[in-house]
Amino acid sequence: MTGFAELLFSGLMSGLIIGLAGLAVTLVFGIARFSNAATGDTMTLGAYGALVGSAFTGSVILGSLIGLAAGALASVVSYLLVFRPLQGRSPISSLLASIGLAFFIRAIIGLVFGHDQNVFQLDIVRPIKFAGIRIQPNDLKFAAVAISTLAVVFIILHLTPIGRRMRAVADNPLLAKVSGISPRPVMLALWSIAGAVSAIAGIILGMKTVVSPESGWEMLLPAFAAAVLGGIGHPIGAIVGGLLIGVAQELATPFVGFTYKIAVSFIVLLLVLLIRPKGLFGRSEGVR
Amino acid sequence: MLKIENMTGGYGEVDILKGIDLTLEAGEILTVAGTNGAGKSTLAKAVVGLLPRVGGRVLLSGEDITKVPAERRARTGIGYVPQTANVFSSLTIVENLEVVEGVKDRKARMAEMFDLFPALAGRRRSRAGSLSGGERQQLAFARALMTKPPVIVLDEPTAALSPIMADESFSRIKALAGTGTAVLLIEQRARQALEISHRGAIMDGGKVALEGEARTLLADERAAELYLGVGH
Numbered sequence: 198m199t200g201f202a203e204l205l206f207s208g209l210m211s212g213l214i215i216g217l218a219g220l221a222v223t224l225v226f227g228i229a230r231f232s233n234a235a236t237g238d239t240m241t242l243g244a245y246g247a248l249v250g251s252a253f254t255g256s257v258i259l260g261s262l263i264g265l266a267a268g269a270l271a272s273v274v275s276y277l278l279v280f281r282p283l284q285g286r287s288p289i290s291s292l293l294a295s296i297g298l299a300f301f302i303r304a305i306i307g308l309v310f311g312h313d314q315n316v317f318q319l320d321i322v323r324p325i326k327f328a329g330i331r332i333q334p335n336d337l338k339f340a341a342v343a344i345s346t347l348a349v350v351f352i353i354l355h356l357t358p359i360g361r362r363m364r365a366v367a368d369n370p371l372l373a374k375v376s377g378i379s380p381r382p383v384m385l386a387l388w389s390i391a392g393a394v395s396a397i398a399g400i401i402l403g404m405k406t407v408v409s410p411e412s413g414w415e416m417l418l419p420a421f422a423a424a425v426l427g428g429i430g431h432p433i434g435a436i437v438g439g440l441l442i443g444v445a446q447e448l449a450t451p452f453v454g455f456t457y458k459i460a461v462s463f464i465v466l467l468l469v470l471l472i473r474p475k476g477l478f479g480r481s482e483g484v485r
Numbered sequence: 486m487l488k489i490e491n492m493t494g495g496y497g498e499v500d501i502l503k504g505i506d507l508t509l510e511a512g513e514i515l516t517v518a519g520t521n522g523a524g525k526s527t528l529a530k531a532v533v534g535l536l537p538r539v540g541g542r543v544l545l546s547g548e549d550i551t552k553v554p555a556e557r558r559a560r561t562g563i564g565y566v567p568q569t570a571n572v573f574s575s576l577t578i579v580e581n582l583e584v585v586e587g588v589k590d591r592k593a594r595m596a597e598m599f600d601l602f603p604a605l606a607g608r609r610r611s612r613a614g615s616l617s618g619g620e621r622q623q624l625a626f627a628r629a630l631m632t633k634p635p636v637i638v639l640d641e642p643t644a645a646l647s648p649i650m651a652d653e654s655f656s657r658i659k660a661l662a663g664t665g666t667a668v669l670l671i672e673q674r675a676r677q678a679l680e681i682s683h684r685g686a687i688m689d690g691g692k693v694a695l696e697g698e699a700r701t702l703l704a705d706e707r708a709a710e711l712y713l714g715v716g717h
Contacts, residue, residue, distance in 0.1 A: 358583070358584075361576065361580050361583055361584050362584050362586075364573075364575065364576060364580075365573050365576060365584040367575075368574060368575045368576060369570055369573055369574075371570075372567065372571065372572075373556075373573075373584070374534075374535065374554075374555040374556050374559070375533050375534075375535065375555050375556075375558075375559045375565040375629075376556075376559060376584060376585045376586065376628060377556050377557075377559035377560040377585060377587040378584060378585075378586055379586070380556070
């Protein structure tokens with residue numbers, strides 16, 4: 198029973214990371230209307246940014262903020278140089294461009310940092326026991342950061358003028374235009390938020406495991422599965438989807454092994470597409 | 486106020502609009518009627534800046550706005566109520582009004598809109614998607630009027646309404662013109678629309694087939710037979 202509870206807790210932790218990445222995917226899909234395959238590599242970029250920042254400043258917190266800024270900046274630059282020129286064309290063009298961008302980011306990271314695994318220098322803390330479950334104190338910090346990130350995103354979306362305009366564009370782009378909403382600030386806000394959220398997901402993932410040029414790419418399938426499971430374009434759905442996939446992956450680990458747990462994401466993705474393509478929250482598009 | 490000169494255009498390579506000339510003065514209602522596929526909604530989209538390909542000129546208060554993007558036209562003087570999908574369904578009523586850009590005193594203007602459409606005032610926090618057809622129509626009007634536009638384009642505003650709601654809608658449009666707003670009214674209920682209009686234009690095959698005083702068009706036997714529906 199304790200083993201099950203520990204797997205469940207571990208699944209929720211993984212789920213938060215997947216959920217954050219899924220949130221970035223779903224935000225971009227809801228507003229820019231394509232699946233951004235560079236989300237995973239933006240995560241990786243954020244993690245490397247945090248590693249470099251930590252090394253320079255001697256502070257993991259300051260380093261993480263640098264990583265976050267790097268993710269947001271890379272995302273905005275990607276929009277300005279790659280996705281904005283493709284606006285108005287088929288979503289397939291943007292999807293293919295995002296795959297190319299993902300390879301490009303990964304290649305640059307590999308070239309600059311090499312392909313060795315890197316780790317964050319975090320203090321080693323003894324696990325605490327709660328109801329018989331061993332919990333790493335760092336996991337609680339990561340969970341707090343992930344939940345705070347989600348809260349900030351939801352505050353932006355629902356309580357700020359730019360957030361409301363983002364939701365309006367997601368709801369009905371043409372009506373947004375004839376309501377005087379300029380696409381440029383909305384898109385810049387979108388890509389900044391998506392990049393920052395991806396970077397935070399990548400930094401937490403890197404701190405929990407290791408950082409390598411492939412680490413974010415490997416999270417892309419679970420992130421897409423979370424977005425699809427929750428209902429693509431639905432931010433809360435992406436988080437719930439991420440948590441469910443994280444838990445499913447961890448609970449499946451004793452049966453399928455660590456290496457194959459990612460197959461759970463693929464199975465979930467396939468089942469949702471076959472049985473309920475609109476996902477759990479029942480809407481097919483738009484950031485609600 | 487609004488002048489359309491030799492307007493051509495469409496969604497792809499084929500012209501749906503084939504040389505439209507129309508003018509609209511402040512406080513005037515101009516009904517554009519015609520059969521399905523005549524190009525009425527395409528004309529509305531061209532005026533507000535949503536048609537991908539447009540030739541000719543659109544002048545607003547003498548200024549050429551043909552190349553001005555839709556969002557700037559909306560901020561500077563053209564309100565638009567599309568026929569369908571005319572509210573942000575997932576946003577609340579208040580949010581639908583808050584997102585509109587180009588509003589000078591937003592708080593005061595929202596209060597005016599809730600005075601004008603009291604049915605919306607009691608449901609400010611309701612999602613627009615949960616509103617009835619009539620309430621949606623009111624919200625669509627309120628959203629389009631937030632910027633106090635000198636020109637408003639209404640694309641079949643009574644299409645999904647019951648006869649009673651349609652009558653209310655026509656009364657509202659007449660009152661709106663009474664405040665000095667120029668109204669370009671695209672309507673299938675052509676007779677009713679012409680009855681509240683100053684002038685009318687009847688489109689056929691992407692061109693204006695007949696144009697004139699609303700009273701004259703209502704009395705025109707040819708117009709009645711071909712476009713307005715005799716006896717309706």
